Amino acid sequence: MASGKVVSLVVSLFVVTRVQSYPSGAPTSVCTTMLPSHPPASPSTSPSIYTVNITANAYKPGQTVSVQIAGNQYKGFLLEARDAGQNIIGSWMSPPSSCKLITCTTGNDAVTHSDNTAKLPSLLYxxxxxxxxxxxxxxxxATVVQSEYVFWAMLKSADLQLGR
Structure with missing residues (x-):
């Protein structure tokens, strides 16, 4: 009888540790891959229902650019700006409610969700x-999470060119 309880406890602990969704935002451990830890899910291979849009074609040092994840509502996301060498660059400011800034390499260089309420596609970052x-x-x-097991990873915006 006692061994049955031990097996049940071990199985319960295994299940609890295997299901690691992040309703309070992406952890910094996923900054490089941008892949959520929603076992056993993997990124969707169907065409994305989301796009990453920018409000400018060019930028200047210190300029602010608005970025939008367009499409349907979504529950979670991780958004980063990268150079051609895939280095995370720049910083994010004043996130909308239910979103927060995180530090992947240097201060506030990524933005993610802070809860799993639906985010409107009209939000600007x-x-x-x-x-x-x-x-x-x-x-x-951007990696965009529609639901715990449905997400698209590493969606790309158009390139933003350095203006002269």
Whole structure:
């Protein structure tokens, strides 16, 4: 009888540790891959119902650019700006409610959800370009979670060019 309880406890602990969704936002441990830990899910292979849109074609050092995840409502996301070498760059400012800033490599360089309530596709995220050493091209990447087991990873925006 006691061994049955031990097996049940071990199985329960295994299930609890295997199901790791992040309703309070993406952890910094996923900044590089941008893959959520929603076992046994993997990114959707169907065409994305989301797009990553930017409000400018070019930027200048220190300029703020608005970024939008367009499409349907979504529950979770991770949004980053990267240079051609895939380095995370710039910083995010003033996230909308139910969103928060996180630090992947340097201060506030990514934005994610802070709860799993539905996010409207009209939300705008404010990215600030570095004030010096700006890359010639910036691309915004987003992983968007529609539900715990349905998500698209590394969706790309159009390139944002450094203006002269």
């Amino acid at each position: 404010q990215w600030k370009a570095p004030s010096a050493n700006c890359p010639s091209k910036v691309t915004f990447y």
